[in-house]
Amino acid sequence: MGSSNMSTRQMDTATDRRPIRRNGMADPHMFSNKTSNKPSWETVPSAISDSQISSNEEFDVVIVGAGCAGIFAAHSAAEQGLKVAVVEKFSGLSARGMDNAAVNSKLQLASGEKIDEDLIFADLIRFANNRVHPELVNIWVRQSGRVFDHYIDLCQANDMQVALVDCFSVAKEHPDLYRQYPTAHIFAGKGQAISTGNEYVPTQEAFLKFVEAQCIELGVSFQYNTSCERILRDGDGPVSGIIGKDAENNYVKLTATKAVILAAGGYTENQEMVDAWCPAANDPEIKTYGPEGGNSGEVFAQALWTGAGLQNWPHPVMVHTIPGFNVDLMTGNQSFMHVNRLGKRFQSESMPNQTLTDGRFRQPGKQAWAVFDAKYEQDHATFETGFDGPVNEPIEQLNGFADKGWVHRADTLEGLAEQMGIPADTFAATCKRYTEMAKKGKDEDFNKESYLMFTIEQGPFYAVPIRSHLLVTVGGLDCDPDMQVLDNDGNKIEGLYAVGNMQGNFFANEYPLMAPGLSHGRAITLSYVLGERLAEK
Known part of the structure; x- marks a missing residue:
């Protein structure tokens, strides 16, 4: 059977309905919101025959995805003298963030x-x-x-x-x-x-474009507007390359003599995968993360068709209060008091951003507001700036947002509660107790750091609805310490590797904020090390 045809393993996967068990747990492939309990990725499409392929190129390393992980894997491998191709479905590289x-x-x-x-x-x-x-x-x-x-x-x-x-x-x-x-x-x-x-x-875009230019100088072939359609594996043998589809809808075969590296990002835009593997990704109110269609999960499905396994579910996820947009960003300040729709405080606000988000998601209706008074600029005057630190909008701008209805503002706490639609008596009592504890310098309810506590007593008073933003899933394929993808029995799939957000077993539970920039840092470092290791094979 040629490498471009459907493997025996793929045909078995398409017809065998039994849930595979890993570590005593039913395989997450089998969990879905479909009534048949058969996820779409377990239906393997028809094979692409050799007669349909218009061209065939040979490389040492073929990389799927021109994001942070893919770009640095390409640069590393090329620096080591390997012949490298990068296949990307978009017209250019994908870059986001800055840390x-x-x-x-x-x-x-x-x-x-x-x-x-x-x-x-x-x-x-x-x-x-x-x-x-x-x-x-x-x-x-x-x-x-x-x-x-x-x-x-x-x-x-x-x-x-x-x-x-x-x-x-x-x-x-x-x-x-x-x-x-x-x-x-x-x-x-x-x-x-x-x-x-x-x-x-x-x-980050400037950084990745700079490294992309370095890659081109080293001879890396960037094949943009080319989607990966199949990962080639004959039975239980090694992965030998991919079949892509170019801008003219021609099938192109890229053979990889050393490795196929999967670096195609997460799957936040694939609702079926989110429901099956990372249901926590359904909680945030805002779920946009560019480019549109960039995290659609099709390369995950293609990997599963070859017999690849997944990191144990549920997968970790990266969620923040909405980043970078005016007053919404202020809701991430740990110095404000948070109340739920019962008018009650429910957690210490002096926790990392994503941890605060977790606490809000367990409140009635997942609703909460950040509450503060008119002296917030003075209260924050001595705060250091920095990642995950307090963000101030000038009060003139804040009042402009209030005039537009984006922020609740009132001269009394009772009036503020009425705007929020929460019990006024309970809310006023919550603010009174918080103010008393701030004056004492001791949070007797949740042990909040006292330097982050400020009184709520000078009108006008403000309440900003807290929303959260889903960035990316950060769990992926079952990978071993060599970054090699494993099958459902824990065996290495020869020639197949995963980096970036397709690589599993680096994060669990959720994204840790203790090391800002770790998603990019992991992608850069591990991809670079992988390129070095492949040159030694």
Whole structure:
């Protein structure tokens, strides 16, 4: 049977309805909102015959996806002298965000920000409840510094800017409670604005375009407007390449003599996959993350057709209060009081952003508001800026939002409660108790850090509805410590690797905010290390 035809394994997967069990648990492929309990990805499409293929190129490494992980895997492999192709369904690379995490880069060490590698490693494993491969996390902890040094040198030699991002450390009275590590680096174009806090500046695109240009100089073939349609595997043999479809709807075959690397992102736009593998991704109110169609999960399905397994479900997810949009961003401030629609406070607000979101999701109707008074600018005057730190909109601008109905504003707490549609007596009592505890410097209800508590007593009073934004799923294919994809029995699939958000077993539970930029940092470091390792094969 030729490598372009449907394998025996694929045909078995299409017809066998029995749930495969892994680690004593039914395989997550079998969970779906469909009445048949058969997910769409278990129906393998017809094989693409050799006669349908218009061209065939051979490479050492074929990479599916030109996002952060794919670009750095390509650059690393090409630097090692490998012949590399990158297949991408869009017309150009995909870039978002701005923070990139590393441990003990030359930039950090020069600024006196030496990180305890053993401690951050232990914290990440503990945060994941040991539901990850420690070896994968260890690659980032121990090798991100030297990988980032390489890109710091490369960028600075080409007039790119490199900067560290300040972090806002939430836990001051109990510093071991929510440790924050100064991991975030920003790489920006010459003269480009740089954010050192929560303000979103899209510097990542400049960084990835710079690395893409370096890849092209090294001979990497970027095949844009070309979607991956099949991952080629004959039976239980190695993965040998992919079949893509170009802009003219021609099938093209790319043979890979060393590896196919899957770097096609998450699956937040595939509702069936979200329901089956990551139902927590249904909770956020806002679910847009560009480019549209970029996280549709089709490459996950193609991997499953080859027999690939998944990281144990439910998969982790990255959720924040909505980033970068005026007054909505203020709701992430841990210095405000949060109340639910019963008019009651329900948690310590001095927790990391995503942890606060988890607490809101368990409230009636998932509703909550951030409440503060007219002196918030004065209250925040001495706060440091930085990642996950307080964000202030000038009061004139805040009042403008209130005039438009985006923010509740009233001269009395009772009037504010009426606008919010919550019980006025309960709400007023909640504000009174919070104010009393702020004056005493002790949160007797939830142990909030006292320096983050401010009285609510000077009108006008404000309440901002809290919303959250789904960014990406950060769980993926079952991968071993070599980044090699495993089948449903835990065996290596020779020639198949996954990086970035297609790679499982690096994150569990949810995305940890203790190391800002870790999603990009993981993608850059592990992809670079993988390129080096493939050159040694």
